[in-house]
Amino acid sequence: MRVLIALGGNAMTGPGGSATPEEQDQAIAVAMEHVADLVASGVDVALTHGNGPQVGNLLVKNELSAHVVPPVPLDWCGAQTQGTIGFLILDSLDRALAARGVSRPVATVVTRTLVDKDDPGFTKPTKPIGRYLPEADARALSQHGQTWEDRGEQGWRRVVASPQPLEILDAGAIEVLAAAGYIVVGSGGGGIPVVRHDDGSLHGVEAVIDKDLAAAILAPAIGADVLVIATDVENAIAGYGTAEAAPIGRVTPAELRRLQKDGHFASGSMGPKVEAALRFVEGGGARSAITSLQRITDAVHGRAGTVIENP
Ligand code: ADP
Ligand code: MG
Numbered sequence: 001m002r003v004l005i006a007l008g009g010n011a012m013t014g015p016g017g018s019a020t021p022e023e024q025d026q027a028i029a030v031a032m033e034h035v036a037d038l039v040a041s042g043v044d045v046a047l048t049h050g051n052g053p054q055v056g057n058l059l060v061k062n063e064l065s066a067h068v069v070p071p072v073p074l075d076w077c078g079a080q081t082q083g084t085i086g087f088l089i090l091d092s093l094d095r096a097l098a099a100r101g102v103s104r105p106v107a108t109v110v111t112r113t114l115v116d117k118d119d120p121g122f123t124k125p126t127k128p129i130g131r132y133l134p135e136a137d138a139r140a141l142s143q144h145g146q147t148w149e150d151r152g153e154q155g156w157r158r159v160v161a162s163p164q165p166l167e168i169l170d171a172g173a174i175e176v177l178a179a180a181g182y183i184v185v186g187s188g189g190g191g192i193p194v195v196r197h198d199d200g201s202l203h204g205v206e207a208v209i210d211k212d213l214a215a216a217i218l219a220p221a222i223g224a225d226v227l228v229i230a231t232d233v234e235n236a237i238a239g240y241g242t243a244e245a246a247p248i249g250r251v252t253p254a255e256l257r258r259l260q261k262d263g264h265f266a267s268g269s270m271g272p273k274v275e276a277a278l279r280f281v282e283g284g285g286a287r288s289a290i291t292s293l294q295r296i297t298d299a300v301h302g303r304a305g306t307v308i309e310n311p
Helices: 021-040 052-065 074-099 135-142 171-179 211-221 253-261 270-282 293-300
Strands: 002-007 044-049 106-109 112-114 127-133 148-150 156-160 183-186 192-196 202-204 226-231 287-292 306-308
Touching: 002 021, 002 211, 002 293, 021 044, 021 074, 021 293, 044 074, 044 171, 044 211, 052 074, 052 127, 074 106, 074 183, 074 192, 074 202, 106 171, 112 202, 127 135, 135 148, 135 156, 171 183, 171 211, 211 226, 211 270, 226 270, 226 293, 253 270, 270 287, 270 306, 287 293
Parallel strands: 002 044, 002 226, 044 183, 106 183, 112 192, 226 287
Antiparallel strands: 127 156, 148 156, 192 202, 287 306
C-alpha cells in the first residue's frame, strides 16, 4: 500500500508557529518518529509538507535587506524552503529509521507545480503573506514589482496569487524514486509555481500554492492509495468552536460535501484540507484521512481521524 502524508506547519515549527532553526529541527524530528513508525509497519510512504512560516522568515530577510541585496522572487523562496526542509526531513528520517532497524533510502525532489498563467489571482492577487509594514516600506518594496495593499490600522501587507495547482510537473521523478524503494519528499510548499508560456517553456511565478490541494494531485500521480493530511487536530470538526462541536469520523464524500457547503470548515485552515481529501477520493483514490501527526498510522488503516471513503 502506498501512502502520501502531507505534513502541516505544526510538524515543522515549534509551539505557536515559532520557527527558530532549533525548533524546526526538533519539530521535524518528532514528526519523523511518527513517519518512521508508519514505514516500519510495512507501508510505502511518500511525504509532502507546508512551508508558510519558513517562507515568512525569508520574506522578512528580503524586506530588511532590500536596500543592499535585491529581494529574491517568491518562487525562489519556495525552492529554498523545499531544499532546507527537505534536508532536515532526510536527516531526521534517516535517524528514526535506523533506530527501528529499517533500511530504506530517502530523497528530496525539487518540485514544480504547473498553474494557469491566466489564473485570476495574477491580475487580482488576494492572498496576504508576510508581515504588516508601514506605508513607506511597502512602497519601497512595490518598486521591486510586488503588490502591497493598505490594510488600515495594522499597516500594509503584500498580496499574491494563490492559483489552483494543475499538475505536479516532477511527479515522474518522485514515482521513479519511489518505485526504486526511496521514501521521497516532494512538492514541498505545494510545489514551486510555474506557468507555461505559449512557446511551451516553463517559468517560475510569484504565487503561493496550497500544499493540501497540491497533495490531492500528487497522490494519484504517484499511485498512492491513501492520502493522509497530518495537522494538529485529530479530526475535522462539525460545528467547530460552537456548543454543538462534533468530531467527524468515517464519512462519505457526499456527506462531507454537505458539511462543507454548510460552512463547517474555515477557509484558511481546515477548508483546503477537506477540499483536498474530497478531491482525492472523488477522483478515484481509495481513502483519505485528516488527523493529527500522532495518529497517522491508525488513520492510514481507517482507525482514527476523519476518514473519507466511498460507501
Ligand atoms: P496546518 O498548519 O497543519 O496545515 P492549519 O493551522 O492550517 O494546519 O489548520 C488546522 C487548524 O484548523 C486547526 O488547528 C483548527 O484550529 C482549525 N480549524 C478550523 N476549522 C476547523 C474545523 N471545522 N475542524 C477542525 N479544525 C478546524
Ligand atoms: Mg498551522
